[in-house]
Amino acid sequence: MSPRLRFEFVPGYFEHDGHPTGPEGGFRATTLPALGIIQQDYQDQAFTAGDQDTQWQRLEKHLAVLNAAPQGCRHKVFFVTRHGEGVHNVKEREVGRHEWEAHWARLSGDEKTTWLDARLTSKGKQQAQDLRSFWLHASQVDKVPLPQTIYSSPLIRALQTTSLAFQDIPELRFEPIIKESLREITGIHTCDKRSSKPSIEAEFPEYQIESGMTEEDTRWKFDRRETLTERVEVINNFLAEVFSEDSSTFISLTTHSGAIRALYQAIGHPDVWVAAGAVVPIAIKRNS
Template sequence: MSGPDNLGRRFVYAPGFFKHDQLPTGPDKGFRAHTFPEFGILDRSYGTNDPGEPALTQWQRFEKHIRHLNAADPQKDQYRVLLVARHGEGVHNVKERESKWARLEGDGTTTWLDARLTEKGEQQARDLSGFWKEALEVSKVPAPDRHYTSPLTRCLQTARLTFADVPLPSGNSFRPIVKEALREIHGVHTCDKRSSRDEILSQFPEFALEPGFSDEDELWKPDHRETLEERIPLMRQFLHEVFQDAESTFISLTTHSGAIRALYKAIGHPDVWVAAGAVVPIVVRSKSSA
């Protein structure tokens, strides 16, 4: 399903860097990807590696390689490394196991309209925070140049709990940009209807809303469930914006299972399903269609 966007760029995933690319696909195999140590980076050599630099970690060698590729021809092929987190377990994940609840807003005691994290989900996000701290210090994973997140509360909570106290380099502050393109596949299920602009800004003032973010949710419909194919054009537009930002190479996304699968389709990546509270890395290559 990968193909050019309406601005003449083609986005494809670049394999051969992470274990995650080689994992089983789909829940029918009883598998969902979890966070690998060092994000599952493969132990390999690169043409840009200097034999006199044995002290570099595998991530430092990978970073040097990616930056070399981007500098080689800025007008042609470019690369971005997406570190994609699925939010922690939400209230809706628990209740939707009883399918009758998916279309309702609550059960009389709990609401899952724009569902929040469960206690387990909050702990999963805190665990990710610890993982990131170790990855930055020990593995020398580059700190994200930019953070993007879904506008749904469970993702905003996950992003905050993950990165709020992770030490980032000077000038690399945690101020995530909230993007509609990263929200869950929407419609019918009330857990995927977002809160209003004012509610989001009130609860998460340290986050930045993308330009044109509507006051109320104008995408969610009670009688139509968006398909993965319907999300692809918006996902390609998001990728175009990501690649327009020449200063950001390593990028954190906090999003949802369905949105990750739509991203996969947009770039031709295998359909590796992701567990709640897990991070998977994806290398995306932007190619000119000319």
């Protein structure tokens, strides 16, 4: 019998939970209308959903009931965004996965471009802008709650995605928090080496940087790549912090493919790979 997870995903709310897993077959989860929320009635007796409520409004009330239960499990919905296409993604497609891993990922760039702490391509920027359009429509029409807290990886492509997706959305408090825990699995690949803290502060002054971030990137190692198991522990610590210190129910994370896979493993979620520039919803509970 496997040990009970401290944090678990809650199935049954979103189509995303049942999508194909793994890289085989080429499936990548994309942003679904209304985030693929499953139409259903919730069996709470503490409220009666109005006839005009959208499914998201019903879910919001349902979670409020669950979270109000004495000594109950705490529930949150995470809007998990994978950054838009980066210049490193283009180079990897050009040379192939094997050559990328064996040679190119270890370099800072080629004669045409630099992928050290890789930035978004034009396509990646458009993907992030499309996310803003999605949020405007989803929040107004489907009544998807806007995130009450926004967390982002400190890597430039994630910060660019967060800004393009969420800045200037009415009724959204844009005060994103940078968390090292959300960066890509790190080491060897220069695209995953963080820029210095002063340069991030200069380019993204509206972001709050978590305390403890070093001036230079001390986590990235040129000769060793972090393992998925190691990152799962980092994600567990991040979830513990969020569930204990952040009262928000609806939270946005801008992160990376490897970090998303670590999140899945931490909460027991199927390994559904996510397309660049897509957002997927995951309900997570902290077991009491």
